[in-house]
Amino acid sequence: MSRQGTVRSALDRAADRMLTAGVVERLGIGIASVVLAFVVGLCIVAAAGYSPLIFLNEMLLGALGSQRGIALTLRESSLYILTGVAVAVAFRAGIFNIGVQGQFIVGGLSATMAILRLAPFLPTGAVGGVALIVLGSLVGIAVGGAYAALPGALKAYADANEIITTIMLNFIALGVVLYLISGPFQGEGRQEPRTDSLPEYVEFPSLLFETGSFSVVGLVVALASVAVAYVLLTRTRMGYDMVTSGKQASAALYSGVRAERTIIGTMTFSGMVAGLTGAVFSIMVLGGYVDPQGIHTYGFDAIAVSLLAANNPLGVVPAGVLFGGLSRGGSFIGITTDIPAQLVDGVIGLVILFVAAPELFRMAARRTGLGSERR
Amino acid sequence: MSVAGTIRRNRLRLGVLVVALVAALAVAVWRDVALTALLTTGFVERSIRAATPIALAAIGGLYAEKSGVFNIGLEGFMIFGAVNAVAVTWLVSGGTAGTVTQTDLWIGLVGAVVLSVLYTVVFAIILLRYEASQIVAGLAVWILGLGFGPFTAVVIWGSQSSPRVGRIDAVSVPGLAEIPFLGDVFFDTSPLVVLTLLLVAAAWVFLYRTRYGYWLQAAGENPEALDTAGVNVSRVRYAAVIFSGAMAGLGGAVLSVGLSSGFVGGGLTMVDGRGWIGIVAYLFGNYNPVGAFGAALLFGAADMFQIQLQTINVDVPATLTGLLPYVVVIIVLAAYGRTRMPARVGEPYESEN
Numbered sequence: 001m002s003r004q005g006t007v008r009s010a011l012d013r014a015a016d017r018m019l020t021a022g023v024v025e026r027l028g029i030g031i032a033s034v035v036l037a038f039v040v041g042l043c044i045v046a047a048a049g050y051s052p053l054i055f056l057n058e059m060l061l062g063a064l065g066s067q068r069g070i071a072l073t074l075r076e077s078s079l080y081i082l083t084g085v086a087v088a089v090a091f092r093a094g095i096f097n098i099g100v101q102g103q104f105i106v107g108g109l110s111a112t113m114a115i116l117r118l119a120p121f122l123p124t125g126a127v128g129g130v131a132l133i134v135l136g137s138l139v140g141i142a143v144g145g146a147y148a149a150l151p152g153a154l155k156a157y158a159d160a161n162e163i164i165t166t167i168m169l170n171f172i173a174l175g176v177v178l179y180l181i182s183g184p185f186q187g188e189g190r191q192e193p194r195t196d197s198l199p200e201y202v203e204f205p206s207l208l209f210e211t212g213s214f215s216v217v218g219l220v221v222a223l224a225s226v227a228v229a230y231v232l233l234t235r236t237r238m239g240y241d242m243v244t245s246g247k248q249a250s251a252a253l254y255s256g257v258r259a260e261r262t263i264i265g266t267m268t269f270s271g272m273v274a275g276l277t278g279a280v281f282s283i284m285v286l287g288g289y290v291d292p293q294g295i296h297t298y299g300f301d302a303i304a305v306s307l308l309a310a311n312n313p314l315g316v317v318p319a320g321v322l323f324g325g326l327s328r329g330g331s332f333i334g335i336t337t338d339i340p341a342q343l344v345d346g347v348i349g350l351v352i353l354f355v356a357a358p359e360l361f362r363m364a365a366r367r368t369g370l371g372s373e374r375r
Numbered sequence: 376m377s378v379a380g381t382i383r384r385n386r387l388r389l390g391v392l393v394v395a396l397v398a399a400l401a402v403a404v405w406r407d408v409a410l411t412a413l414l415t416t417g418f419v420e421r422s423i424r425a426a427t428p429i430a431l432a433a434i435g436g437l438y439a440e441k442s443g444v445f446n447i448g449l450e451g452f453m454i455f456g457a458v459n460a461v462a463v464t465w466l467v468s469g470g471t472a473g474t475v476t477q478t479d480l481w482i483g484l485v486g487a488v489v490l491s492v493l494y495t496v497v498f499a500i501i502l503l504r505y506e507a508s509q510i511v512a513g514l515a516v517w518i519l520g521l522g523f524g525p526f527t528a529v530v531i532w533g534s535q536s537s538p539r540v541g542r543i544d545a546v547s548v549p550g551l552a553e554i555p556f557l558g559d560v561f562f563d564t565s566p567l568v569v570l571t572l573l574l575v576a577a578a579w580v581f582l583y584r585t586r587y588g589y590w591l592q593a594a595g596e597n598p599e600a601l602d603t604a605g606v607n608v609s610r611v612r613y614a615a616v617i618f619s620g621a622m623a624g625l626g627g628a629v630l631s632v633g634l635s636s637g638f639v640g641g642g643l644t645m646v647d648g649r650g651w652i653g654i655v656a657y658l659f660g661n662y663n664p665v666g667a668f669g670a671a672l673l674f675g676a677a678d679m680f681q682i683q684l685q686t687i688n689v690d691v692p693a694t695l696t697g698l699l700p701y702v703v704v705i706i707v708l709a710a711y712g713r714t715r716m717p718a719r720v721g722e723p724y725e726s727e728n
Contacts, residue, residue: 044523048530096510160708161658163447163510167651168701174642175701179694293642300518307511340529345522353515357507 025358026310032361033308034322037350041343050339058339062332063325068211069332075214075285077324079277081222083302084309084316084323085229086273091311092233093266094246099151099166100274101299102173105292107144107275108282109177112195112289113185114139119199129201136202137279144275145268147173152267156260162267170299177292187288197288204284218284222320225273229313232269242266274299296327297345304348307355323348391710392673412687418679420560424634426668426675427571428453428626428646432653433660433667434578435622441582441662442615443595443719444502447513449623450650452491454520456627457646458527460487461537461638468540475540484543484628491624492617499616503609506723517650525640535640542636543567567633571668574622578664591615595717598724608724623650648701655704659711670707677703 042052063073083100090097115136122128151169154160182193204215233239241262244252253259277298282289305323309315326344334341354360403413432449439446464483468475498516501507525535532538543565551562561569582588593601594611601608627646631638639645652674659673660666681696 048526098514154705154709158709160705164651164655165705165708167648168704171643171648171701172698175694175698179692182694183692297521300521303514303518340526342522342526342529342535346519346526347522349515349517349519349522352518353501353507353512356511356515357501357505359505359507360501363505 022310028365029355029358029361030308030310030319033351033354036354037347040350041347044346045339045343050337054337055333055339055343058333058337059326059329062336063329067209069328071209071211071214073321073324073328074209074216074219075211075324076327077321078214078218078222079281079298080302080305080323080327081219081316081320082225082273082277082280083298084305084320085222085225085313086270086277086299087302087306088309088311088313088316089229089233089242089273090266090270091306092246093242093262094249095152095155095263095266095270096163097148097151097166097267097270098163098303099148099169099299100270100302101297102166102170103144103147103271103274104278104281104299105173105177105295106147106278107140107271108278108286109180109185109195109289109292110143110275111136111140111279112198112282112286115198115202115283116196119202124199125201129199129203132199132202133204133283136283137276140275140279140282141272142275144278145272148271148274149264149268152264155267156263174292177289181289181291185289193291195289198283202283203287213285215284218280221276221280223317225276226313226317229269229273233313238262238265301327301345301348304352304355307352391707395706413683415683415686416556416559418676418683419556420564421679421682422672422676423560424565424568424675425678426671427565427568428630428634429649429653429656429674430571430575430668430671431626431629432623432650433656433671434575434664435619435626436654437657437660437662437664437667438578438582438591438615438622439619440657440720441595441717442591442612443598443717443722443724444612444616445509445513445721446616446619446623447510447654448498448516448650449513449619449653450646450648451513451516451518451520452495452620452623453627453630453646453650453653454517454524454644455494456487456491456624457631457644458524458537458627458638458640459490459624460484460628460632461540462527462531463487463490464540464632465531465537477544480541480543480632483632484625487628488621488625491620491627494624495617495620498620499613502616503612503723509721520646521644524638524644528638528640537637537639539636540632543633565633567629571629575664575668582664592717594724595720598719602724602726608726612724623653626650626653652700652704655708659707662717673707674700674703 042055045052045055062069064070083104086100086103087097115132118135119128119132122131147169148166151160151162151165154165155162178193181195185195187194187196204217206212206214207216209216231239233243241252241257242265244255245257245259245262245266249259252262281295281298301323305316305319308319308322309317326348330341330344333339333343432453436446436449460483462483463486464475464479467482467486468479498512502509502512528535528537545564546566546569548562552558554562561572582591590601590606590611593604593606594608594615598608601611626649630645630649635645653671656670656674657667659670660668677700678697680699681691681693684691684696685693
């Protein structure tokens with residue numbers, strides 16, 4: 001016991017040091033990555049023959065220029081915060097859950113179908129609506145969690161690399177959901193792959209904003225998931241095991257962490273948040289379920305959100321808001337200009353690339369004499 | 376390498392294959408399926424064709440990893456290869472679908488590989504000089520491909536996918552093409568299939584029978600020893616990473632102008648996970664180019680199996696049978712997850728002098 005105690009306190013001290021010492025540097029790297037990604041993006045805009053100034057102007061206008069724009073930015077931000085938390089929890093534990101997109105899709109369809117199938121048994125109106133939203137979300141959370149637990153178990157017990165299994169499960173989710181909504185779950189009388197629409201009374205109340213596809217409730221759910229993830233990681237035994245495994249697997253084993261259980265637990269929790277995102281997305285935005293090929297890849301972009309936040313749930317909030325603005329601005333330029341909206345996806349890739357290489361900025365800082373801290 | 380030794384070392388792998396085959400046979404007998412209708416010459420030919428892009432990416436990835444660097448970005452480089460091959464073809468043909476010639480398509484293929492080399496040089500510098508996290512940077516390449524692949528298509532064609540530009544013609548060798556089975560599979564097929572087979576053989580010879588191949592393996596297993604022997608470890612790793620990007624780019628180009636007739640950018644693009652499957656192919660092939668090709672063939676066969684099911688009138692929707700390769704990949708990884716990686720993969724190496 002005493003020995004284990006020493007190891008744990010040593011690890012605690014190391015963790016504290018890393019967290020406090022790194023915050024400023026990490027913030028700097030995050031900001032530098034976003035700025036550099038944007039500069040490269042603007043060069044590509046110019047090289048492809050469009051005006052970088054119009055691009056920037058329209059991005060800002062779309063994201064913040066009107067009440068509707070702000071509502072849509074916040075809608076996207078809520079989804080990025082949720083998926084960002086899902087990714088961050090896993091990355092923090094050293095597990096690369098790249099399958100958040102698949103878990104999000106599977107969770108969304110499950111929530112939709114649960115609501116559609118349960119609706120006849122519950123009263124219509126506000127009470128029934130709330131009950132259906134809660135039940136649907138719980139089903140989405142459960143299915144998302146289960147869909148992530150599978151690659152977790154495969155990693156824990158069969159050593160199957162989770163990056164590849166989760167990516168394969170993304171493709172499988174796309175195919176199976178498309179099959180289901182164009183077959184057994186297709187809405188009555190529909191030609192296109194799409195389920196029935198959710199009953200009108202199953203929706204989040206529109207507070208503050210008029211825009212139908214955004215409700216402050218969505219943002220509140222997102223912030224609540226941040227709080228839960230933060231408490232889980234910092235205040236519970238499970239979270240402690242996860243964070244130590246992520247820092248150093250051998251030290252975690254030595255201090256008594258059960259690796260298999262931690263891996264499966266981490267993946268399950270991550271998938272549950274992704275499943276909840278799916279439920280929020282289908283209730284708040286879609287009002288039914290559509291061809292998942294056409295759904296934005298929140299689960300992939302969330303990798304960038306999480307990395308920018310140094311995989312810290314609290315950091316996911318500002319990173320998610322930034323990406324919400326990027327996403328909304330991106331779809332806006334797709335409509336108002338002839339600059340392809342895919343550019344924003346590319347810029348997100350650049351952000352990930354630069355965040356992956358902190359040395360890039362450390363060397364630049366040393367050359368220019370900026371940020372003359374250690375190293 | 377005795378045959379018995381090879382079998383002993385690969386008994387788990389072989390076991391997996393035997394169990395899979397027996398299970399497939401049992402299902403076939405149980406459902407009373409005509410086996411001869413399933414295993415046709417056409418099926419073998421289609422499987423090899425479907426295996427080529429996967430095998431090319433796999434050999435690239437295998438070389439990088441042997442030298443001590445993960446190139447998780449194969450999928451992204453394949454997307455760039457696929458779109459660039461069509462884009463270059465389009466530009467040299469003068470910008471109309473009707474005027475594309477065979478020469479244009481070949482120029483497109485080569486152009487895509489050249490561009491891939493340029494991209495990978497930048498990627499290699501970020502990985503090796505700036506010591507980026509290899510996993511995260513590799514994922515970034517995929518996201519970049521998913522963004523800038525369709526972006527390129529929209530800039531040139533105004534849509535996420537290109538128009539049909541045609542594909543590189545199959546070549547039939549007079550005389551040899553008449554041989555039953557072998558003629559159809561090897562002498563009356565796309566020249567890119569033959570090119571892939573030659574590259575697989577060359578990659579094996581280079582890796583196991585030349586000095587440079589030993590350097591490559593030493594860079595991943597014991598870089599200090601290589602350094603002591605007076606070989607620049609960093610240079611070997613740069614060469615391997617750049618080669619891997621070129622091969623993945625070639626794989627993507629083969630997909631768009633060799634097997635299909637243009638670029639498709641919707642969803643997760645036409646590459647649809649083939650780069651990721653390529654990684655599993657070389658893991659399952661135990662880092663051996665010939666083994667990697669064998670594994671790619673397994674995944675290619677899983678991809679083409681849906682056509683066989685249609686010919687014997689098994690009524691399963693194509694959306695579901697199309698998922699077979701992904702399922703097979705997961706089964707392979709679960710049954711054979713534990714691979715022996717090169718000892719020093721993923722670690723930066725800094726020379727003492």
